[in-house]
Amino acid sequence: MSESKRPAVIFDLDGVLIDSAEANVQAFRFGLEQVGIGVSDPQEVLKLVGYPAVDMLVKLGCPQAEAKKVFQDFVRPFYMENLPSLASAYPAALTVLSELREAGFRIGACTSGDRQTQTAALEAIGLLDYIEEMQTPDDSEYGKPQSEYLLELTARLGDVGDLHHVEDSEVGLKMGLACGATTYFASYGNGSLSGEVEPHVILKNLKELPRAIIKQAATRRTIAIDL
Numbered sequence: 001m002s003e004s005k006r007p008a009v010i011f012d013l014d015g016v017l018i019d020s021a022e023a024n025v026q027a028f029r030f031g032l033e034q035v036g037i038g039v040s041d042p043q044e045v046l047k048l049v050g051y052p053a054v055d056m057l058v059k060l061g062c063p064q065a066e067a068k069k070v071f072q073d074f075v076r077p078f079y080m081e082n083l084p085s086l087a088s089a090y091p092a093a094l095t096v097l098s099e100l101r102e103a104g105f106r107i108g109a110c111t112s113g114d115r116q117t118q119t120a121a122l123e124a125i126g127l128l129d130y131i132e133e134m135q136t137p138d139d140s141e142y143g144k145p146q147s148e149y150l151l152e153l154t155a156r157l158g159d160v161g162d163l164h165h166v167e168d169s170e171v172g173l174k175m176g177l178a179c180g181a182t183t184y185f186a187s188y189g190n191g192s193l194s195g196e197v198e199p200h201v202i203l204k205n206l207k208e209l210p211r212a213i214i215k216q217a218a219t220r221r222t223i224a225i226d227l
Helices: 021-033 042-046 053-059 064-086 093-102 115-124 147-157 170-178 206-220
Strands: 008-011 106-110 133-135 163-167 182-186 201-203
Touching: 008 147, 021 042, 021 053, 021 064, 053 064, 064 115, 093 106, 093 206, 106 147, 115 133, 133 147, 147 170, 163 170, 163 206, 170 182, 182 206, 201 206
Parallel strands: 008 106, 008 163, 106 133, 163 182, 182 201
Antiparallel strands: none
């Protein structure tokens, strides 16, 4: 495998590597309660994971003018304070990341969460050291599903070969497909498929990813890996 053309695997974080469903639900509920808005159905929050947090708040009914302050003063502090008890790595996450790194893949994260929160989450669950580069809204004028958002990340990783992109939201899958990536939908995560987007692979759990990558790579006949 050419050192200058190493394949890359790009992960969304919430719902893909980080099991943060309960943390997100409780944090957004808490923030919205401060402006008099109640959220009874957890799916109201979870179906929006993948969008920037301020956009999520607005879609959940928070007035646009107050959304940024609600996030900064309530949602983010609650989330970070309760990370140790409410969030964890998905089963096999550490094993999968280790296998991919040992096989020569570049590993990146492309998230709609802010850098401070996502760094804290990755550190809390013991995965931060496996992420070479991370793309957050703090780093870019773009966002999902714009292809530029992902391409900025791959440019920082260097001259990558085959690009594999793991997501649990359609907005993220659209971005990966626009960049020519092989896309993997994490059906175990927070999102669902409406039929609008067709990923290349649907994962029932994260441990399926390495073998799925081998199968897709063999089809393309562009890289040879041993996992």
